[in-house]
Amino acid sequence: MPKLYLLSLGCNKNLVDSEIMLGRLSEYEICDEPNKADVIIVNTCGFIESAKKESIEAILNLHEQRKKNSLLVVTGCLMQRYREELMKELPEVDLFTGVGDYERIDEMILKKTNLFSSSTYLQSENSKRIITGSNSHAFIKIAEGCNQNCSFCAIPTFKGKLKSREISSIVKEVKDLVKKGYKDFSFIAQDTSSYLYDKGQKDGLIYLIEEIEKIEGIKAARILYLYPTSVSKTLIQRIIDSKIFVNYFDMPLQHISDNMLKVMRRGMNSEKLKEILTLMRNAKDSFLRTGFIVGHPGESDEDFNELCEFVKDFDFDRISVFAYSKEEDTAAFNMEQIPFKTINSRLKKIEKIVDKVINESFKKEVGKRRLVVCTGESSEGEFFIAGKDLRWDREIDGEILINESECGNLEMGQIYECEILQSVDKKLIAKALKKYAD
Template sequence: MRSKTLNKDKVNIITLGCSKNLVDSEVLSGQLKANEIDVVHENKHHDHNIVIVNTCGFIDKAKEESINTILEQVDLKDKGKLDKVYVSGCLSARYKDVLEEEIPGVDAWFGTMELPLILQKFNADYKTELLGERLLSTPTHYAYLKISEGCNRTCSFCAIPLMRGTHISKPMEQVVEEARTLVKRGVKEIMVIAQELTYYGLDLYKERKLAELLSRLSDVEGLEWIRLHYAYPNKFPMDVLDVMRERKNICNYLDMPLQHASNNMLKAMKRQSTREEMEQLVKAIREKNPDICLRTTLITGFPGETLEDVEELKDFLVKNEFDRVGIFTYSHEENTSAYGLEDNVPEEEKRRRAEDIMSVQQEISLDKNLEKIGKVFKVLVDKKEAGKYIGRTEYDSVEVDNEVIISSRRPLVIGEFVQVKITHAYDYDLEGVLVERSNH
């Protein structure tokens, strides 16, 4: 073990789970750095002596990954390779008492809202003036921007309000200032995230203010793409679509998790919407913005789900043709209202149903991609892999959606926008060639 007197502390932050967690880690990194503490994210060099594991407690798989990561770090500490192991985030917020007993090798446990307490462990102060100053763990051309914390919805399957509390909007001025700070640092695309975007402003301004916030973000000079993640269908604020249509830098993209389409399941999930209402909403959204890309997330294997419910969900996908779909298998979570139901769909059957549903989406996705052949799209270059440049259109968010493999005779710059003509289409990806601008 290193002697504290000889070596300065170096902190490694390991982030698990969603983009909201990633933002929390970036903010923590920024605070530590401002307090002159050496900090890295997912350090590959292993030259750190303190680890903070920012955990996820969303579903079984995520919890398992979090616990395994904590145990690995405690093992390194036992072998003298680390001085301290701290744990923060959702899993820690939810199961702190149990975990303290089960894993005594952890030096301290922190919830999702306890950043100042973590800083105290380093004799560091929380600096309120660091608005938006954070160490980005993403490539410099895109970043996540969190506009609120928590959630007031009471979906029966969801444990997030237990871990992140009720909905708290971030003041509009603060969000815009953060966006400006990010753009100054080279960010061109911002993913606006919240557990529930459409609720934004209700607590602070007594009305839904997402449309106004988007207008103000859209005015930030140098911000080329603004993308919306996690809207709720019930009482969806349609004025958001007007702003999306009017402003060139707001992507025609909406991520709206619907979770299911069978009315039996929607009622059991406490989703406050029927299939008919969701279909009307999808139709209204597309009428208002025909160019929009709709992404949704679904859950299969919820207690009591029948094969008839699954068929209804497949029928819903065929009729509504979502551009992007993600799917989770149901996870039985303590203290959620669904926990009182019998988790009666076996794991293997949950997975089989998920694959069955995704095979329907695969065909829809391929058809939609085939329509893009011969068309030219603005593409953001994300990375270079195996000699190929890979990017995304405005209809694709990072990591979860389609990618465009770009053929180019000239070297491209990561983070630049290029025009690409699509030449090949696959189930979930596209290939295209760079279209050089004419000099005339």
């Protein structure tokens, strides 16, 4: 069999697209060593400057490693966003494609031609896909594109407007995966809470939740990337009432000061944001994840200090903070920029606050009993089995280290009731008590 090496960069939405390409190239043997591959594919990220640099460096590095007569293919967001420039500046690459032709990757390689469809690819009901990284969890992409108009974000310029998958298509994919043993699902899109807006339906996620709940065999599900203006209290309450969807609330806020929320074109003031967050926080066993941007044009010292106080005071479980990145084709690009030195100083200050908040979240878990999915060998080596809290998303929320078991050898992908014994360096140490059964 010919060998394939695929590098997927950026977000888990990119990962789903990469898994679609793997499904189309099932006649290839997947290998971990690029120097042995006949075909090398890089699925790039083009969101912010640091991601662009990472993508370019990865392409050049793989070119250095590739064997003679192999094929180097570059696809994804970076290519879609900078198509003309990169095709001129990367003679090392054999084939180029953007974000519209993931299901035609086999045709593209066979014919050795570049492909750039005018529209963004939306997964179909019959798409083949090879899940990677887990035998129990899968990401399910429910839509593509975004209708929002945030001042700092260029995604709509290369991903296009929101396009929602049909519920029937999503349900079929989940049912097929459940038959293969998958039981844990994360539903994703650029803006999940706008799902079905393009079809004239508000709170479309509620209809999706109702259909997913009918599928037997699912142990947990969660929704990622909620957007403040498209999240309703009705939707939040529906998630809280669900027996399948965990109370996992992932809503990037970007800021909390009313001034900055207006400058960033976020469409909601801080008072309403706090109402929504409080409803989420008060849910039983809730888990809150958010993200903030520091140093966006227009951010005063007062705005930044207000953000710091909010991060200290509100009880988040996980927080990501990013330095503002000046991006072409955004409203903020032509605004008066804040000096890099100021941005860096603010970032360091808020990172210390965030670090303390996250540590406290881990410490609060000690003594509790949680349902934990075994995920494999831990980052600490063979003496621990790695797991994740069933509420958590895969990989990003932390690691549970299981070093004791009252139920024999632990099976990968199996769910166990565990007692959390310790919190050490943003990792939880736990004892498995019994295998979970409904």
